[in-house]
Amino acid sequence: MKIGWIGLGNMGIPMAGNLLAAGYDVYVWNRTAEKTAPLVAQGATRTETLAQLVATCDVLFTMVSDDEAVKAVYGGPEGILACPGADGKLAIDMSTVSPATSRWIAERCQQAGVRFLDAPVSGSVGPAKEGTLVIMVGGEPGDYTQAKPLLEHLGKISLHLGANGAGTSAKLAINLLLGITVQGVAETLLFARSLGIESEQMLKIISESAVGTPLIRGKATSILADDYPAAFALKHMAKDLRLAREAGVSTPLAESVDASYRHALHEGLGELDLMAIIRHLEQKS
Ligand code: NA7
Secondary structure, eight states, X not given: OEEEEEOOSTTHHHHHHHHHHTTOEEEXXXXXXXXXXXXXXXXXXXXXXHHXXXXXXXXXXXXXXXXXXXXXXXXXXXXXXXXXXXTTOEEEEOSOOOHHHHHHHHHHHHHHTOEEEEOOEEOOHHHHHHTOEEEEEESOHHHHHHHHHHHTTTEEEEEEEESTTHHHHHHHXXXXXXXXXXXXXXXXXXXXXXXXXOHHHHHHHHHHSTTOOHHHXXXXXXXXXXXXOOSSXXXXXXXXXXXXXXXXXXXXXXXXXXXXXXXXXXXXXXXXBGGGHHHHHHHHO
């Protein structure tokens, strides 16, 4: 089986790397061609055009930034669905987009005879490298059955949740909790600091308490160094909260975190890790 991977950003590189490491024949294409270099060094084959990748591969993974990117990659004039030989292939979109976009793509895929799964992930670069992502899938059960052995190399679990759009719906819900949790940690640390409690001590307390999680422990080094290289870029968190809002969430915490990450984005923090929300809150307080 030949695997095609489209989108070699922070997530796509380690994920496609795991399929290579598992012994699959992996072909790669990225809008910015230079970004294929690390995968080619690991044994992947780079195709000059998206059309060549589509013609060559049986299964096509997409991992690109947002709704606009997914629509361009599938439905654009040179997108997957316009490529000769696309029909009969299985396309798996692992990007985080709105459920409406997943259904839009699914409809067009169906018209073109392409089988389509929305399969976004929970987990950032660390779990992507370790192959321990949580994968949420929407689409036909038979297509999920075919995809499952591949997904097992990318995640510790994959769950089939229903028709197209179900995967992206679940993803928006889990990322709402992520946004709330990270902002909660930031607010807790700033509050403790204002009362004279150092962040190092407060992080130990959080870590040993019932609310301590691998997520929070994983952010400690960044927080203490006040350095936020993106494991999960703040711009993507802001996007996910916007998508959740557009999908109908209007609860108090959701509205509050949506506004915070949006403001942080406007302040230029988008390329940093989402934990950089602490800088925005610090400035505000
Ligand atoms: P990155 O590191 O920002 O990478 C984004 C990728 O998407 C990268 O390969 C981009 O290509 C590609 N992209 C963006 N727009 C387009 C268009 N219009 N056409 C083709 N390719 C495009 O994101 P992550 O890897 O961290 O995240 C990926 C997804 O997982 C995202 O939905 C997150 O919310 C979760 P480029 O290299 O810029 O040419």
